[in-house]
Amino acid sequence: MGFTLKNLLQHIILLQLATVPVCMLLGAQAAPIRITLDTLKTCTQGLVAQTNITTSCCPAPDINLDVPVVDFIPKRDRINGHRVRKALQCLSGEELETYTQKLTKAYDIMRALPAGDPRSLLQQQRIHCAYGSGAFIQDDLSAADNYTIDVHSNWLFLPWHRMFVYFHERILQKLLDDPTFALHFWNFDNSLDGTKSNGVEGKGEGCFKPGHFFPDIYNNNSTSTFEPVRSPRTLIPNITVDLTIVAGVPQANIPVRFANDSAPGNRKAMHDAMQSGTIPRDFFGVPFKYGDARLFPLAGAGSLEFQPHNSWHRWIGGLTRFPSTATADPIFNPAHANIERLWDVWMKMGDNRKLQPTDPDWLDVEFLFWDENQVLRRIKIRDILSISDLGYSFEKVYDESWMDFVA
Ligand SMILES: [Cu+2]
Numbered sequence: 001m002g003f004t005l006k007n008l009l010q011h012i013i014l015l016q017l018a019t020v021p022v023c024m025l026l027g028a029q030a031a032p033i034r035i036t037l038d039t040l041k042t043c044t045q046g047l048v049a050q051t052n053i054t055t056s057c058c059p060a061p062d063i064n065l066d067v068p069v070v071d072f073i074p075k076r077d078r079i080n081g082h083r084v085r086k087a088l089q090c091l092s093g094e095e096l097e098t099y100t101q102k103l104t105k106a107y108d109i110m111r112a113l114p115a116g117d118p119r120s121l122l123q124q125q126r127i128h129c130a131y132g133s134g135a136f137i138q139d140d141l142s143a144a145d146n147y148t149i150d151v152h153s154n155w156l157f158l159p160w161h162r163m164f165v166y167f168h169e170r171i172l173q174k175l176l177d178d179p180t181f182a183l184h185f186w187n188f189d190n191s192l193d194g195t196k197s198n199g200v201e202g203k204g205e206g207c208f209k210p211g212h213f214f215p216d217i218y219n220n221n222s223t224s225t226f227e228p229v230r231s232p233r234t235l236i237p238n239i240t241v242d243l244t245i246v247a248g249v250p251q252a253n254i255p256v257r258f259a260n261d262s263a264p265g266n267r268k269a270m271h272d273a274m275q276s277g278t279i280p281r282d283f284f285g286v287p288f289k290y291g292d293a294r295l296f297p298l299a300g301a302g303s304l305e306f307q308p309h310n311s312w313h314r315w316i317g318g319l320t321r322f323p324s325t326a327t328a329d330p331i332f333n334p335a336h337a338n339i340e341r342l343w344d345v346w347m348k349m350g351d352n353r354k355l356q357p358t359d360p361d362w363l364d365v366e367f368l369f370w371d372e373n374q375v376l377r378r379i380k381i382r383d384i385l386s387i388s389d390l391g392y393s394f395e396k397v398y399d400e401s402w403m404d405f406v407a
Helices: 006-021 038-039 093-112 121-131 155-176 261-276 281-285 303-316 332-347 351-355
Strands: 083-085 367-371 374-382 390-396
Touching: 038 367, 083 303, 093 121, 093 155, 121 155, 121 367, 155 332, 155 367, 261 303, 261 332, 281 303, 281 351, 303 332, 332 390
Parallel strands: 083 390
Antiparallel strands: 367 374
């Protein structure tokens, strides 16, 4: 049979239909992703993107899902007072000692909580696993057709991870019975020393030490912040995290780099991730709405997620390598505190702020998280865009190390 114009048109229409979200086929409007109690109850087996790793990480059967969901409004519900998250590499002396004691005590308790407690480290792992492996199905749609949810490689990444770390921090506070406790950040993006004299804003206040070494506080194998299955490279003193690693490099082939090798590469990677972009999707990732299939597009990630974030996970390896297990390693949290710090830095970098999505299908996305009292809280993206509303800020660090980078 010859290939007529009609055949060609039919072929084009079929191709187009295959890429049209199901909600449009049904005549419905696109809508924001909303996680509800039903989403938790219909949770199913997941699959880690671009792997054959299947997951079983739905809420444990002994977690009661017949409970009220309470809206979380940061300005109303934040813990009183303002806390400052500090850079790990600048802690020293008594401050370091006190912080180490508190952090290890908190993870001692978190690891010992029963499996059915949503604040336990096991459940903290499972919640990231479920949100990150397509275990949650979009309301009234089918997992078999990939209408599941992923908070990676799309515009859900930054807000979801901010809120994961936020509630994780509130749980640590509660376990310590210390509402002033603030989770510190791992400033892995900074590979240079800064001084008061080089024009850094703040006139010397803040932390200007390079932060691209694995933080000692998470590397003591006799404490609860340690995780033995990380890549062996994390145990070598004075080698640097490598933010130049891109997809496709097998774990074992990632070279060990010393400060002088990787500093310019890291600074360029940071500069490019933070300075590039002319539309919201460049920094935040592609839109992901109700009725969009989860098709594992790594390329859908925004610049901060794609590199340095994904590179960081590849470098650390071990449990952090896959969404199914990443949050079982406590090192996840100071690294992600840094990622969301960088989002905040980006917001303050001038015109880029205009590029934040204004689409209600992003602003009205709803996530559910268990808080420090095991209460399920509903949070909308539009409410968590200001960290001062959430009640914290970050110590000033030497972002000029990559901001001023010239190739
Ligand atoms: Cu993640």
